[in-house]
Amino acid sequence: MYIKEICLEGFKSYATRTVVQGFDPFFNAITGLNGSGKSNILDSICFVLGITNLQQVRAANLQELVYKQGQAGITKATVSIVFDNSDRSRSPLGYEDHSEITVTRQIVVGGRNKYLINGKLAQPSQVQNLFHSVQLNVNNPHFLIMQGRITKVLNMKPPEILSMLEEAAGTRMYETKKDAALKTLEKKQSKVDEINKLLDQEILPALEKLRKERMQYMQWANGNAELDRLKRFCIAYEYVQAEKIRDFAVGEVEQIKAKIFEIDDDKERTQVEIKEMETKISQLTADKEASMGGEVKALSEKVHALSQDLVREVSVLNNREDTLRSENENAEKIVCSIEDLKQSVKERATAVRKSEEGAADLKKRVEELSKSLEGHEKDYQGVLAGKSSGNEEKCLEDQLAEAKVAVGNTETELKQLKTKISHCEKELKEKRHQLMSKREEEVAAENELNARKKDVENVKLALESLPYIEGEMEVLQKDRASEIDLVQKLKDKIRDLLAQLSNVQFTYCDPVKNFNRSKVKGVVAKLIKVKDSSTMTALEVTAGGKLFNVVVDTENTGKQLLQNGDLRRRVTIIPLNKIQSHTVPQRVQQAAVRLVGKGNAEVALSLVGYDEDLRNAMEYVFGSTFVCKTTDAAKEIAFNREICTPSVTLEGDIFQPSGLLTGGSRKGGGNLLRQLHELAEAESNLLLHQRKLSEIETKITDLLPVHKKFVDLKKQLELKQYDLSLFQGRAEQNEHHKALCYISSFAAFKLGELVKKIEQELTEANSTVKEKQVLYNECVSMVLMLEKSIKEHDNNREGRLKDLEKKIKALKSEVQLASKDLKVVFDIEGLPDITQCLDSKLLQLLYF
Known part of the structure; x- marks a missing residue:
């Protein structure tokens, strides 16, 4: 491809x-x-x-x-x-x-x-x-090899070359997509884990809880239904039983009435029998008192036996109370002994803790003594082996030989570094001289370029200092064009509406010279403002032909218009000073509110807005009719004897108190008032956009000089920039300038890098010389010290051995003493535990 x-x-x-x-x-x-x-x-x-x-x-x-x-x-x-x-x-x-x-x-x-x-x-x-x-x-960094990047590509390391080959072969694209896919998978997996966690921890438990509640609700609902069924069954059963009881009671009432008669008949006979029975009772009482002696004796014996049983049980109760009292005293004593044992346990625990702390100190001391002993023994072995101390791996003679070798190596490195420093200083001097000459050649080429750039910057500053935002004039012109379109559309809309509303256009000529046109108020339809758009149809029906009447101030003005106004059509004129209005009285309005409720019926006059000086004309047109929301309310208002006022529904149906009903199809009802409302809105919008258009034109007029100056400066800037680009192009075509640019951009850069590299090497060599000099001095001092140590070691060897033997014996004795103390501490920890006593006391208390 x-x-x-x-x-x-x-x-x-x-x-x-x-x-x-x-x-x-x-x-x-x-x-x-x-x-x-x-x-x-x-x-x-x-x-x-x-x-x-x-x-x-x-x-x-x-x-x-x-x-x-x-x-x-x-x-x-x-x-x-x-x-x-x-x-x-x-x-x-x-x-x-x-x-x-x-x-x-x-x-x-x-x-x-x-x-x-x-x-x-x-x-x-x-x-x-x-x-x-x-x-x-x-977007591959190696897709485009721009000027100056060939050397960078040639100097690439193997990993960078491999990366370039992968990108050229197209495999890096799949690695990138793989990484992006893995990241997406990780995000999705974390989201899935979060959703699963939400399901396990919140949603599933909530569902289980809802299932249980649903089962409980179903059981409760079934129980309620069964309870209602049983209640109805019980009520029906009680009703049937009550009917049976009622029927049975009616028969019993008849029987009782018959019995009442029988009882009345038997009353006298019963009284005689009562007297005979009283006589018998008195005789039987006397016989009973005579036979009561044997029964009293049996009862007195029974009372005696019961009193003996009571004494025996009371004595048993007293014995039990004494036993309980003694057991309570024993329990209190055991509780006191438990508290004493607890106190002794705490004291014992404190003693054990102190002994443990002492044991830790003794362990630490034993370890320190052991380490000191090992060190002295190591020093002793080192002195025996001919070393200055026990920590050294080699003897003093080997150390002296190594130190002398190090002195020779350091001295050789110092000579090499000093030679390198002299060579670098010479080369640095030559390169600096070359770099200075190249920079002087570069300055001449840059001066003219800087001058042209300065001209461009001056024009830019002048352009930025202007109080003008680029594109502002274009925006204003665009806004002006849009406003002109809107104004034209609104004018067309007003023209169309006026054509449709030709009936409400009242045109006339001045009937007399210097006629005051403010006396003619205008057509009624254009003098009102409907408060609620839903009532437009009802108001239009209410007013009828009166909407096209012309309102004037006096009858004289109307007479002049009719005679000398050169009217083009027949009109009805309403003079404000003579017109008689028939408004609905306040009493009737209150009665209507009571009858159909507030808001269901309102006087048509309250639904329109008008100027206060036109009140008489508006009361004449709208003051004698109610506007009702529903047909039922309109019927109530029209046919109620207390109100008896014409009413109109929102759909335009008229109800007259005389019984006359007018209504039916009202296609396009309220269009006149709607068109007038649209005309008023269009005229207000036209005034608003005309005002905006004039403001925009004023801004354009004020901004025109600044815009002209801005355009001139911008042209100058383009010319200056073009001149600058031409100069740069000519400089690139000039062979001398090409060589100069190459030297200034490549050779000078290389010289600068080389000078920096030499300076860095010189700095590093000087610092290395100082370090090597210090190392050489240390090696020489080490050789002298070792030679001195060998002499001193030969003289003091026997004395040092004796001192070390004494220190080792003393340390061994201290270690033995510390070990004994440590053993005693561990024996203290092996004492028997007191908790067994506590356990036995608690068992006794629980038993009692």
Whole structure:
């Protein structure tokens, strides 16, 4: 797949559509004069391939890629590249059937950035995958080898070369996608874990709880239903039983009545019998008192036996109480003994803790004595072996030989470093001289360039100092055009509405010279303002033809209009000073509120807004009728004797107190008032937009001089910048300047780097010489010290051995004493535990 054709339109310096053809499949080069746009061809290719580092295409943002950043009337940049896809083996995935692939990228100033593949919209990721599949990754740091980067590529290390090869082969793309996919999987897995945790910890327990509550509710509902059924059954049973009792009671009432008669008959006979029975009772009482003697004796014996049993049980109770009292006393004594034992346990624990602390100190002392003993024994063995101390691995003679070798090596290194320092100083002097000469040559070339840059900066400062924001005039002109369109649309709308409302247009000529037109108020329909749009139909029906009446101040004004006003149609005139209105009395309004409720019926006059000086005319038109929300309310208002007032529903149905009903189809009802409302809104909007238009035109007039000066300065800036680019191009064509630039940019850079490197090496060599000198002095002093130590060691060997033997014996005795003390401490810890006593006392207490 290779490039066959490039089409540029509005991209950088290509304002018009430009097609670049004739690309070779293997090698291509772009040649041309300076400023002809060679680099822009490469920038356009990178732009379509989806470059993200805009510095490589010499832009700070995408808007700068548009021709003159959209200030010349061109607000978008489009680049299309046609790729030859005839080789199917190297075709992108999914495009094997296309012989050509056209990729288009378009940016719009202040708009969106879009891609097209073969004329169809595509996502940026889809385009990126297309190029990645054929190893075209423009964001690869090694995709473009710019000027000055060849040396860097040649000096790459093996890992960097491997990375470059992976990116060129296209495998890095899959590594990147793999990393992105792994990160996405981790995020999704964490989300899944969180959801599972939420399910396990919150949702499932809540569901289980809801299931249990649902079962409990079902059981409760079933129980309630069963309870209601049983209650109904019981009520029915009680009702049936009550009916049976009632029927049975009716028969019994008859029987009781018959018995009452019988009882009345038997009453006298019963009284006689009562007297006879009283006589018998008195005789029986006397006989009973005679026979009571034997029964009293039996009862007295029984009482005696019971008193003996009571004495016996009381004595048993007293014995039990004495036993309980003694047991309680024993329990209190055991509790006191337990408290004493606990106190002794605490004291014992304190003693054990102190003994443990003493044992730790003794252990530490034993360890210290053991270490000291080992050190002295090591020193003793070292002195026997001919060493100065026991920590040394070699004897003094070996150490002296090594020290002498170190002195020789250090002295050799010092000589080498001093030779290197002298060579570096000489080379540094020569390179500095060369660097100074190259910099002097560079200054002459930069002075003229700086002067031209300074001119450009001065023009930029003058441009920035102007109190003008770039594009402000264009915005104002755009706003003016939009306001002009709105004003024209509103005028057209008002014209259409006026054509539809020709009936409410009242035109007249002045009937007399110097006629005061304020005396003519206008048509009623244009003098009111409906408060609630839902009542427009009802108000239009209420007013009827009165909506087209003309309101004037006096009857004289109306007479003049009729006689000399040159009226084009017949009109009805309402003079404010003579008109008689019939309004609904306050008493009737209150009665209507009581009858149908507040808000269901209102006087039509209260539903319109008007000026206070027009009250008489408005009361004449709207003051004698109620507007009701419902048909029932309208009927109540019209036919109630206390109110008896005409009423109109919101749909336009009229109810007259005389019984006359008017209504039915009301298609377009309320259109007149709606059109008047739209006309008023359109006129207010027209005034508002006309005011805005005048303000915008004022701003444009005030801003015009500043804008003109801004345009002039901008032209100067473009000329200065073009002059600067021409100078830079001429300097690049000049062979001397090329050599100078090469020397200043490459050789001077290399010389500077070399001078820094030599200075660094010289600094490091000087510091190394100081370190080696110090090391040489230390080695010499070490040789002298070792020679002295050998002499002293031969003289003091016997004395040191005796001293070390004495110290070793003393330390061994101290170690033995400390070990004995430590053993005593551990014996104290082996004493029997008192908790066994506590356990036995507690068992006794629990038993009792």
